Amino acid sequence: MKFEAFANKVWLATPTMHGNELTYITEALDTNWVSTEGANLERVERLVTEKIGCKYAVPLSCGTAALHLAVKLAGVKPGDTVFCSDMTFDATVNAIVYEHAEPVFVDSEYDTWNMDPKALEKAFELYPKTKAVVVVNLYGTPAKYDEISAIAEKYGAVVIEDAAESFGAIYKGRQTGNFGTYNVISFNGNKIITGSSGGMLLTEDREAADKARKWSTQSRENAPWYQHKELGYNYRMSNIIAGVVCGQMPYLEEHIARKKAIYERYREGFKDLPVTMNPYDRETMQPNFWLSCLLIDESAMCEQIRGDTESRYQTAPGKTCPDEILELLAKYNVQGRPIWKPMHLQPLYEKQPFVTVSGNMRDAEAPEEMTDVGADLFQRGLCLPSDIKMTPEQQDKIIEMVKYCFE
Ligand SMILES: *Cc1c(COP(=O)(O)O)cnc(C)c1O
Numbered sequence: 001m002k003f004e005a006f007a008n009k010v011w012l013a014t015p016t017m018h019g020n021e022l023t024y025i026t027e028a029l030d031t032n033w034v035s036t037e038g039a040n041l042e043r044v045e046r047l048v049t050e051k052i053g054c055k056y057a058v059p060l061s062c063g064t065a066a067l068h069l070a071v072k073l074a075g076v077k078p079g080d081t082v083f084c085s086d087m088t089f090d091a092t093v094n095a096i097v098y099e100h101a102e103p104v105f106v107d108s109e110y111d112t113w114n115m116d117p118k119a120l121e122k123a124f125e126l127y128p129k130t131k132a133v134v135v136v137n138l139y140g141t142p143a144k145y146d147e148i149s150a151i152a153e154k155y156g157a158v159v160i161e162d163a164a165e166s167f168g169a170i171y172k173g174r175q176t177g178n179f180g181t182y183n184v185i186s187f188n189g190n191k192i193i194t195g196s197s198g199g200m201l202l203t204e205d206r207e208a209a210d211k212a213r214k215w216s217t218q219s220r221e222n223a224p225w226y227q228h229k230e231l232g233y234n235y236r237m238s239n240i241i242a243g244v245v246c247g248q249m250p251y252l253e254e255h256i257a258r259k260k261a262i263y264e265r266y267r268e269g270f271k272d273l274p275v276t277m278n279p280y281d282r283e284t285m286q287p288n289f290w291l292s293c294l295l296i297d298e299s300a301m302c303e304q305i306r307g308d309t310e311s312r313y314q315t316a317p318g319k320t321c322p323d324e325i326l327e328l329l330a331k332y333n334v335q336g337r338p339i340w341k342p343m344h345l346q347p348l349y350e351k352q353p354f355v356t357v358s359g360n361m362r363d364a365e366a367p368e369e370m371t372d373v374g375a376d377l378f379q380r381g382l383c384l385p386s387d388i389k390m391t392p393e394q395q396d397k398i399i400e401m402v403k404y405c406f407e
Pocket of ligand 1: 063065187198199
């Protein structure tokens with residue numbers, strides 16, 4: 001063996017606690033506010049609205065619940081088409097399907113790996129009546145909201161920003177979580193800060209925030225008994241979870257700085273390899289660098305064939321592929337991950353339209369060879385361990401392991 005396996009596993013991204021979370025949890029226990037009400041929930045609302053610079057932040061059980069309520073608030077009805085970033089975690093799409101709407105996937109761009117404004121324009125040409133666009137900030141990098149919002153506005157569609165991965169990231173001087181009419185953040189265990197779980201719906205609209213609160217508490221009407229006029233959900237955040245988030249909030253900027261240092265160390269370490277890192281526009285974007293990712297140049301890719309659940313590859317001198325790198329890392333106790341498998345390639349969504357810059361790929365008349373940026377990023381890309389507890393020495397060894405794959 002060329003390398004020595006790490007005694008302790010190096011993870012992709014895990015929670016990093018600082019100790020003061022316990023103060024808030026203890027307060028909740030000492031005062032018996034072990035419920036979905038309490039001081040920590042009020043604090044979280046205040047801390048997050050102040051950080052993001054938005055008016056309302058509704059605490060919920062998870063980011064997926066927040067996305068579901070955002071889709072409802074956008075007025076999406078069964079059978080409506082909803083545009084959605086193709087390259088994402090499937091929670092983004094599931095929220096659309098919970099409302100029995102039809103997701104239409106919009107291809108990614110190479111500039112940011114996010115929704116391509118040109119493909120979005122194309123999607124509106126094909127489906128001009130679409131009422132909502134769900135845009136993801138992939139791996140903590142903001143999408144191009146100037147372009148995206150202008151197009152959505154032209155067609156009278158509502159933007160929902162899925163900022164689950166990008167809490168703390170900035171686009172043109174403003175925090176992500178501000179660019180949709182309804183926006184979502186997540187405190188899932190692997191995110192930039194965590195509550196162990198939890199999420200929030202962010203908006204400037206008081207009425208929308210009130211509706212989300214009501215829906216999240218089983219749509220209980222204001223009456224002496226349990227009175228219900230609308231379908232409701234049990235989507236509230238607990239005061240204990242909120243306590244963990246309260247303890248984490250003061251460390252958000254520190255986490256981002258450490259994530260950025262990890263990204264820069266990889267970039268420097270890989271500068272002589274035929275690879276690029278997940279890109280962003282330095283003029284307009286300050287990502288939170290949630291995950292550092294690699295994209296292998298086309299010319300340095302060995303053959304890699306992925307089936308539904310397994311992969312085969314053929315190594316060649318000077319060439320490698322994501323699955324070879326991931327296998328090698330796993331062997332030495334390091335966790336990496338393929339790029340999110342695009343939604344248009346998921347068996348669950350194989351019937352849904354997929355719009356690239358040149359049209360709907362599912363169209364019977366679509367040309368055989370269409371640009372499919374999402375499939376290409378999935379084929380050549382991987383997520384590197386980005387845990388902020390990883391030491392520079394550990395990271396340097398991981399860089400050596402990746403380099404070795406190119407020998
Ligand atoms: C994590 C994540 C979500 C879901 O958040 P949960 O709090 O885990 O429900 C949604 N969208 C994206 C892009 C995510 O990465």
